[in-house]
Amino acid sequence: MIRFEQVSVHYDGAARPALAAVDLTVPEGELCLLVGPSGVGKSTLLGAVSGLVPHFTGGILRGRVTVAGRDTRTHKPRELADVVGTVGQDPLAHFVTDTVEDELAYGMESLGIAPDTMRRRVEETLDLLGLAELRDRPIATLSGGQRQRVAIGSVLTTHPRVLVLDEPTSALDPAAAEEVLAVLQRLVHDLGTTVLMAEHRLERVVQYADQMILLPSPGAAPLTGTPAELLPVSPVQPPVVALGGLAGWPPPVPLSVRDARRKAGPLRERLAPLAPRPVADPPPGGPVGEVARLSVRHGRVEALRGVDLTVRPGETVALMGRNGAGKSTLLACLVGLYEPASGSVRVGPDRVVPHRTRPAQLLRQVGLVPQEPRDLLYADTVAAECAAADQDAGAAPGTCRELVGRLLPEVADTAHPRDLSEGQRLALALSVILTARPPLLLLDEPTRGLDYAAKARLVEVVRGLAADGHATVLATHDVELAAELAHRVVILAEGEVVADGPTAEVVVSSPAFAPQVAKVLAPLPWLTVPQIREALEGAP
Incomplete structure (x- = not known):
C-alpha cells in the first residue's frame, strides 16, 4: 500500500538530509508504528506519504514514494485526499470550520459525498470518538485533547484507505487514548485500513502494532520488523521493555502489562524486602x-x-x-x-x-x-x-x-x-x-x-x-x-x-x-x- 524506494529528503540550508536511503514497504491492512528520537525525520517521512513533502514543505525529494500506486511527487495532496487521511501534531492547523459537526463533515463535502451518507458517517464518528456531547460546540472552546479527537474524526469520516497519524494520542487522557486506539485497531482489522503512526508514548500503542519502523538517528537508514524484534535495540523503549531489560527477562520482550506480569514473579520476590527511596519533602515556606x-x-x-x-x-x-x-x-x-x-x-x-x-x-x-x-x-x-x-x-x-x-x-x-x-x-x-x-x-x-x-x-x-x-x-x-x-x-x-x-x-x-x-x-x-x-x- 505504501512504498518508499531509496527516498531522501533534503531541506534548503540543512547540514544533512532529513531522510536518507529510506527503502521500505507498509502492506495493506496493517498498523505500522514509526519510532525514533526527536528530530530524526519521523514527521518528514509521514509528510512524504501524504504529499505534504515536498509540495507544501519545500525541499528536495529524491527517490519514489507511492501510495496505492500513486506517486506522491506527481500527485499533490489534494489529489491524494480520497486515499490518504492525515492528522498532524497540531490539530489547529487542520481546522477550516467553526464547530465540531461542521468540521467532521467538511472533508466529505470536499470529496462530493452524498448528503445522506455524510449524515450517517458524522453520527458514527461522533459515537466512535465520544464527541456526541460536543457536536455543536465551537472548536475554539475545546480543550487540546478534545481538538485532537475532532481532528482524528474529521479524517475518519472520509473513510481513507491509508491513515497517517503524527502523535495521535499525545494530547489525550489515558481513557480517550485507549478509545482512539481501539477505533484504529477496528479499522485495520475489519476494514483493511492501513495505518502509519508516529508516537513517542510507546507504552500506549506498541501492543497494537503489526510492524515497526525504527529511525535510530538522523540520516540513518530505517530498520523494519516487529516491535518484539526491534525494541530491544531501540534507543526509545516503553517502561515494560526497559523493565524486562533490567530484570534480564528472556525474549520475546513484553509489549503489554499482561505479558510483563507473567514474567515478573522472580522480580517481585527480589523487590519484596526492599522499598523505594522516599521522595524528599519540599523545603518549608509560604505558598508561591x-x-x-x-x-x-x-x-x-x-x-x-x-x-x-x-x-x-x-x-x-x-x-x-x-x-x-x-x-x-x-x-x-x-x-x-x-x-x-x-x-x-x-x-x-x-x-x-x-x-x-x-x-x-x-x-x-x-x-x-x-x-x-x-x-x-x-x-x-x-x-x-x-x-x-x-x-x-x-x-x-x-x-x-x-x-x-x-x-x-x-x-x-x-x-x-x-x-x-x-x-x-x-x-x-x-x-x-x-x-x-x-x-x-x-x-x-x-x-x-x-x-x-x-x-x-x-x-x-x-x-x-x-x-x-x-x-x-x-x-x-x-x-x-x-x-x-x-x-x-x-x-x-x-x-x-x-x-x-x-x-x-x-x-x-x-x-x-x-x-x-x-x-x-x-x-x-x-x-x-x-x-x-x-x-x-x-x-x-
Whole structure:
C-alpha cells in the first residue's frame, strides 16, 4: 500500500538530509508504528506519504514514494485526499470550520459525498470518538485533547484507505487514548485500513502494532520488523521493555502489562524486602501559588467550580484528569489569562493577583509554557529567541542559550523555530520561560512530542529547579512523567478537585492513571524503572 524506494529528503540550508536511503514497504491492512528520537525525520517521512513533502514543505525529494500506486511527487495532496487521511501534531492547523459537526463533515463535502451518507458517517464518528456531547460546540472552546479527537474524526469520516497519524494520542487522557486506539485497531482489522503512526508514548500503542519502523538517528537508514524484534535495540523503549531489560527477562520482550506480569514473579520476590527511596519533602515556606474557591465560566460552560490548590516552594504538582476537566483553565488563571467568576488567585512570593498585574512584573512571579509552544516564539532563529528572552528577563546574555543547550544539544543557533519538531519547539519555549527563573513554573502537556531521552532531560531540569526552591505545576496525561517527577497529584473532573495527595497513593489507586511499572509489580509500591534500578544496585 505504501512504498518508499531509496527516498531522501533534503531541506534548503540543512547540514544533512532529513531522510536518507529510506527503502521500505507498509502492506495493506496493517498498523505500522514509526519510532525514533526527536528530530530524526519521523514527521518528514509521514509528510512524504501524504504529499505534504515536498509540495507544501519545500525541499528536495529524491527517490519514489507511492501510495496505492500513486506517486506522491506527481500527485499533490489534494489529489491524494480520497486515499490518504492525515492528522498532524497540531490539530489547529487542520481546522477550516467553526464547530465540531461542521468540521467532521467538511472533508466529505470536499470529496462530493452524498448528503445522506455524510449524515450517517458524522453520527458514527461522533459515537466512535465520544464527541456526541460536543457536536455543536465551537472548536475554539475545546480543550487540546478534545481538538485532537475532532481532528482524528474529521479524517475518519472520509473513510481513507491509508491513515497517517503524527502523535495521535499525545494530547489525550489515558481513557480517550485507549478509545482512539481501539477505533484504529477496528479499522485495520475489519476494514483493511492501513495505518502509519508516529508516537513517542510507546507504552500506549506498541501492543497494537503489526510492524515497526525504527529511525535510530538522523540520516540513518530505517530498520523494519516487529516491535518484539526491534525494541530491544531501540534507543526509545516503553517502561515494560526497559523493565524486562533490567530484570534480564528472556525474549520475546513484553509489549503489554499482561505479558510483563507473567514474567515478573522472580522480580517481585527480589523487590519484596526492599522499598523505594522516599521522595524528599519540599523545603518549608509560604505558598508561591494559592487558589481558593475558584470558579471560572466559558460562556455557558462552568470550567472550574470551587477549586482549592496550594503550591509551595520546591514542590512539583501534577494536574491530571480527562480531557476538558479544567486543567488548562486552572493554569491560565494562575497567569492571569482568565478573570475568576468567583474565588481568588495569588502567585509568587509577592502574592500578586495575576489578572491585575502588569506582564513585566508577572513574568518574575510565574511563567507558563502552553500546549502550543509556538505561541511564545516570534523570532526568526533560535539565537534571536534566546537573546530576546535574556533581555525580557533581565538575565545575563547567554542564559537562555545555555538552557537550550541542556535540553536541545543538537539544535543550531541559526535554526528557525518553525522548522523544529514539536518536541524541539517545546524545549525552546521552556528555555525562554525558565530564563526569568520564575518562582512558580506552569507546564501544560510538557512531554507532548518529546521522546524518552528528551523527557529524561526535562525531568532533570525540573528536579534541579525544585532543589533550588522553584515550584512546578504541570498539567499532563503522561502518567509515567507524573510517577517520576511529582510530589503530589491533583485529579480534576468536571472542573472540580476529586483527589489531592502524594503521587504514590493517588496514581496507584486509579487504574486509569497508574504507570506501567505499578501495574506490573502490584501490589508492591514501585512506580518507575529508575526507582527499581536504584534499589537493586544498592541491595546487598
